[in-house]
Amino acid sequence: MIKIAIDAMGGDYAPKEQVEGAVMAIKNIEDIELTLYGDEVEIRKYLTDETRITIVQSDGVISMGEKDPIAQIRGNRKSSMALALSSVRSGDNSAIVSSGATQALIAGAHILVGRLKQMKRTAIAPLIPRTDGGTTILLDAGGNLEIKPEFMVQQAYFAQVYSKEVLNVENPKLGLLNIGTEPGKGRQLDKEVFKLFTDNEKINFIGNIESKEILSPPCDILISDGFTANMVMKTIVGTAKGMGQMLKQELKQGFFGKLGMLLSARNLKRFKYRLNPEEIGGAMIYGLKGVVVKAQGSSTNVGFYNAIKVAAIIVRKDVLNKVKTILESDVL
Amino acid sequence: MIKIAIDAMGGDYAPKEQVEGAVMAIKNIEDIELTLYGDEVEIRKYLTDETRITIVQSDGVISMGEKDPIAQIRGNRKSSMALALSSVRSGDNSAIVSSGATQALIAGAHILVGRLKQMKRTAIAPLIPRTDGGTTILLDAGGNLEIKPEFMVQQAYFAQVYSKEVLNVENPKLGLLNIGTEPGKGRQLDKEVFKLFTDNEKINFIGNIESKEILSPPCDILISDGFTANMVMKTIVGTAKGMGQMLKQELKQGFFGKLGMLLSARNLKRFKYRLNPEEIGGAMIYGLKGVVVKAQGSSTNVGFYNAIKVAAIIVRKDVLNKVKTILESDVL
Numbered sequence: 001m002i003k004i005a006i007d008a009m010g011g012d013y014a015p016k017e018q019v020e021g022a023v024m025a026i027k028n029i030e031d032i033e034l035t036l037y038g039d040e041v042e043i044r045k046y047l048t049d050e051t052r053i054t055i056v057q058s059d060g061v062i063s064m065g066e067k068d069p070i071a072q073i074r075g076n077r078k079s080s081m082a083l084a085l086s087s088v089r090s091g092d093n094s095a096i097v098s099s100g101a102t103q104a105l106i107a108g109a110h111i112l113v114g115r116l117k118q119m120k121r122t123a124i125a126p127l128i129p130r131t132d133g134g135t136t137i138l139l140d141a142g143g144n145l146e147i148k149p150e151f152m153v154q155q156a157y158f159a160q161v162y163s164k165e166v167l168n169v170e171n172p173k174l175g176l177l178n179i180g181t182e183p184g185k186g187r188q189l190d191k192e193v194f195k196l197f198t199d200n201e202k203i204n205f206i207g208n209i210e211s212k213e214i215l216s217p218p219c220d221i222l223i224s225d226g227f228t229a230n231m232v233m234k235t236i237v238g239t240a241k242g243m244g245q246m247l248k249q250e251l252k253q254g255f256f257g258k259l260g261m262l263l264s265a266r267n268l269k270r271f272k273y274r275l276n277p278e279e280i281g282g283a284m285i286y287g288l289k290g291v292v293v294k295a296q297g298s299s300t301n302v303g304f305y306n307a308i309k310v311a312a313i314i315v316r317k318d319v320l321n322k323v324k325t326i327l328e329s330d331v332l
Numbered sequence: 333m334i335k336i337a338i339d340a341m342g343g344d345y346a347p348k349e350q351v352e353g354a355v356m357a358i359k360n361i362e363d364i365e366l367t368l369y370g371d372e373v374e375i376r377k378y379l380t381d382e383t384r385i386t387i388v389q390s391d392g393v394i395s396m397g398e399k400d401p402i403a404q405i406r407g408n409r410k411s412s413m414a415l416a417l418s419s420v421r422s423g424d425n426s427a428i429v430s431s432g433a434t435q436a437l438i439a440g441a442h443i444l445v446g447r448l449k450q451m452k453r454t455a456i457a458p459l460i461p462r463t464d465g466g467t468t469i470l471l472d473a474g475g476n477l478e479i480k481p482e483f484m485v486q487q488a489y490f491a492q493v494y495s496k497e498v499l500n501v502e503n504p505k506l507g508l509l510n511i512g513t514e515p516g517k518g519r520q521l522d523k524e525v526f527k528l529f530t531d532n533e534k535i536n537f538i539g540n541i542e543s544k545e546i547l548s549p550p551c552d553i554l555i556s557d558g559f560t561a562n563m564v565m566k567t568i569v570g571t572a573k574g575m576g577q578m579l580k581q582e583l584k585q586g587f588f589g590k591l592g593m594l595l596s597a598r599n600l601k602r603f604k605y606r607l608n609p610e611e612i613g614g615a616m617i618y619g620l621k622g623v624v625v626k627a628q629g630s631s632t633n634v635g636f637y638n639a640i641k642v643a644a645i646i647v648r649k650d651v652l653n654k655v656k657t658i659l660e661s662d663v664l
Contacts, residue, residue, distance in 0.1 A: 067514070131577045142511065145519045179474065179562045182399070187477045187559055211567040215574025227519055230511045231560055232567050235543040239571035242547025245463045247579070250603040257599040263592030264583055271582040 001033045001052075002315045004308060005084035005093040008038030009061060010100025012298045015039070018099060019046035021304030025312075026052050028305070032312050035093060037080040058083050062104045064297060069103040073111055081105065085112035088290035095291035095311040097282060099299045105292065106143060106285060114289045116320075118327035121151040122287035123226070124294065125159060127167075128236060130215055137163055137221045141233045141283065144226040149192040152223060156203050157326045158286040159221045165317035166284075166310065173219035175209035177228060183207065189225060202326065211235075244272065282307030284314060286323075291315055333365045333384075334647045336640060337416035337425040340370030341393060342432025344630045347371070350431060351378035353636030357644075358384050360637070364644050367425060369412040390415050394436045396629060401435040405443055413437065417444035420622035427623035427643040429614060431631045437624065438475060438617060446621045448652075450659035453483040454619035455558070456626065457491060459499075460568060462547055469495055469553045473565045473615065476558040481524040484555060488535050489658045490618040491553045497649035498616075498642065499552070507541035507551035509560060515539065521557060534658060543567075576604065614639030616646060618655075623647055 006022050008015040015038050022034050026049065033052045036043055040057050047053070059078035076082055081100045085108050087093045096113075098105050106122065115122060123140035130136055137159050144151070156174055163172035176194055178186045183194060185208055197205040209217050211232055224232070251261045251268075261268070282293035291314045295307035314320075338354050340347040347370050354366050358381065365384045368375055372389050379385070391410035408414055413432045417440050419425045428445075430437050438454065447454060455472035462468055469491050476483070488506055495504035508526055510518045515526060517540055529537040541549050543564055556564070583593045583600075593600070614625035623646045627639035646652075 129574075129578075131574045131581075145511070177563070179477070179559060179566070210570075211563050212570040212573070214567050214570035216570075216577075227511060228560065228563055231509065231543050231564060234511070235546050235564050235567040236571050238542075238544040238546035238548075239568050240575060241544070242461075242463045243572060243575055245548075246461075247603050249463075250599045251596055253599055253602075256595045260592045260595030260597075260599070263588045264596060265592075267582045267585055267589040267592070270585075271579050 002031055002095070002312050003033050003035070003093045004311050004315075005087045005096040006034050006036045006308070007081045007084045007096065007098035007100055008036040008043050009058065009080035010064075010098045010105075011295070011304070012064065012099075013300070014099065015042050016046050017299055017301045018304050019043055020301035021299070021308060022053065023047065023049050024301060024305040025308040029309060029312055031316070032308070034308075035084075035087065037084040037087075056083060062100050062108075064101050069101065069107040070111070072101075072104045073108040081108055082112060085109060085292070088292070089113050094315045095293065097293045097295055097304070097307045097311050099295040099297055099304060099307075101297070102142060102294060105294055109285055109288050109292045113292060116287055116289055116324065116327070118324060119154045119158070119287040121147055121155065122285055123155040123158070124283055124285050125162065126233060126283035128214070128233065132216065135167065136217055136219070137167075138229055138233055139221070139223055139286070140226040140229050142226055142230040143285075146227070147189075147225050149189060149196050152193050152225070153196050153200060153203070154327060155286060156197065156221070156223055158323050159223065160204065161319055161323045161326065162284065162286070162314075163220050165319050165322065166313050167220070169220045171204060172221055173204050173206045174221040174223060175206050175217055175219035177211060177222050177224040177232060178208035179210065181208045181210060202329075282310045284310070289320075291320065334363055334427070334644050335365045335367070335425045336643050336647075337419045337428040338366050338368045338640070339413045339416045339428065339430035339432055340368045340375055341390060341412035342396075342430045342437075342629075343627070343636075344396065344431075345632070346431065347374050348378050349631055349633045350636050351375055352633035353631070353640060354385065355379065355381050356633060356637040357640040361641060361644055363648070364640070366640070367416075367419065369416040369419075388415060394432050394440075396433050401433065401439040402443070404433075404436045405440040413440055414444060417441060417624070420624070421445050426647045427625065429625045429627055429636070429639045429643050431627040431629055431636060431639075433629070434474060434626060437626055441617055441620050441624045445624060448619055448621055448656065448659070450656060451486050451490070451619040453479060453487065454617055455487040455490070456615055456617050457494065458565060458615035460546070460565065464548065467499065468549055468551070469499075470561055470565055471553070471555055471618070472558040472561050474558055474562040475617075478559070479521075479557050481521060481528050484525050484557070485528050485532060485535070486659060486662075487618060488529065488553070488555055490655050491555065492536065493651055493655045493658065494616065494618070494646075495552050497651050497654065498645050501552045503536060504553055505536050505538045505551035506553040506555060507538050507549055509543060509554050509556040509564060510540035511542065513540045513542060534661075614642045616642070621652075623652065
């Protein structure tokens with residue numbers, strides 16, 4: 001059985017969506033056991049089935065704001081997030097899924113789970129949609145704003161293992177997000193990373209990729225520093241949101257427009273669904289001693305269920321040990 | 333009369349679209365005179381009216397690739413781009429419009445037009461669409477990958493004058509593109525720029541803006557370093573392109589979908605039009621001794637005409653001298 005800790009109180013619609021997502025996961029994934037950390041009374045309001053589910057009472061809440069995340073964690077050791085993280089460190093659980101505040105989760109994971117000693121920097125790696133129906137790993141979406149080139153090499157290893165094991169990509173290709181495709185483009189950091197990737201036989205590097213190709217890159221992984229990748233991720237979200245509004249404004253104009261929109265309603269819904277990052281599942285935080293999966297703050301039950309599914313796959317495929325093996329081969 | 337130099341040979345569809353755009357401009361803007369630099373025989377193929385238009389024969393071409401732009405310019409002093417740029421320096425023309433390669437145009441402008449001595453770095457500042465139908469100035473979209481905070485202050489002044497004079501915004505507001513809204517977010521650069529903007533009474537600074545709001549920011553100008561803003565701009569383009577493909581894939585499914593799409597055709601076209609950066613006009617390169625406007629490489633006649641219109645407004649409103657006055661007040 002794969003044991004997963006659930007932070008039931010983190011997220012915009014917690015604990016309702018988290019608890020419902022957990023029940024969905026139990027129904028659909030046979031080899032998991034879940035421990036829900038949170039307020040037992042609140043959790044029971046939404047818990048329709050307790051098969052393979054345990055509840056652990058928490059106390060105190062990590063706020064959804066991003067102010068002083070380290071103090072948040074240190075001051076709330078009995079919060080659902082802190083208890084769930086600690087249960088991974090102690091070995092009670094193999095993974096944790098949380099929709100709580102990203103920065104608090106990253107800080108908490110460092111303090112309570114700990115960083116893999118072979119990996120110098122963690123990274124947060126969401127999946128972004130592709131026009132061909134697949135997904136691309138984007139990293140680092142928010143961990144390290146300023147980073148050394150050699151630490152990005154370690155993050156690249158991790159992403160390759162994840163792509164292969166969790167997303168079933170045979171021989172994952174990696175591209176460096178840059179402002180032009182030619183070698184030599186970009187800042188000092190980008191030039192140095194380009195060289196390190198090119199010279200490293202363990203990285204299947206295809207070169208610089210411009211963000212004009214962000215939804216259809218010729219690779220499976222897109223990497224940049226934490227500032228840039230975060231900016232790119234949020235620009236995708238913002239453009240999708242803005243375009244959705246513009247599309248609505250335009251489509252509903254005129255009689256034929258309104259009729260057309262009515263007839264297209266089903267297809268438009270499917271379109272919206274495809275762009276919803278939630279449908280893809282959680283983002284793993286790379287580089288920790290345990291499996292930590294961040295689900296969207298605005299997760300619905302389906303989104304949270306998908307994040308649990310991802311956590312289960314990561315454990316089942318033994319991703320952490322596979323990454324460790326590669327990292328250790330570098331040290332030798 | 334406002335005299336404008338036209339690089340007739342730069343652009344994916346040159347000289348056809350450039351010449352047609354020039355004729356459109358002459359018909360619609362009464363106070364301009366255009367000089368078309370390029371191959372006279374080629375130009376005459378598309379020139380239906382020579383009112384207030386002069387042709388100057390050029391020799392050699394700046395390639396549309398971005399390889400070694402400085403050498404391109406130095407080796408092609410008789411090219412249409414180089415001749416047109418030089419005509420601004422000599423005072424024969426007050427502005428130049430080109431759809432040629434961006435990096436060559438920036439390099440050429442530095443060499444042949446020259447930088448305003450009061451402004452330490454140039455910036456390229458395209459307009460991006462807004463969900464409310466307006467536009468936002470985004471800078472620096474490609475000039476300076478690594479920049480000092482105080483140089484970004486000068487770029488901010490320029491953008492404010494441009495917003496007021498060219499876009500008719502009464503009291504333009506400026507936001508710093510960042511990964512979070514709270515003060516103190518971002519890299520060292522962002523923190524320093526935040527402080528400089530806050531302390532500067534000449535800048536109407538509203539704080540950090542996340543790119544989640546990229547198409548509906550609560551300000552008129554969005555600023556970041558040349559690497560980040562370029563990445564953001566290309567991510568908007570890439571997301572719009574990708575979403576357009578996904579929308580088409582989804583809409584055409586099923587009988588009702590096909591019918592709905594047929595009825596919505598007009599509105600969908602308008603939607604596409606709104607997202608087309610070309611419709612907005614050219615991007616000015618800030619910080620030069622003359623008015624240099626970059627039109628999209630893929631400009632059609634309408635796109636190129638819009639860029640000429642923008643160049644005429646910049647000259648008519650005396651933008652350069654207004655910026656100089658502000659820059660000089662800093663030195664005192």
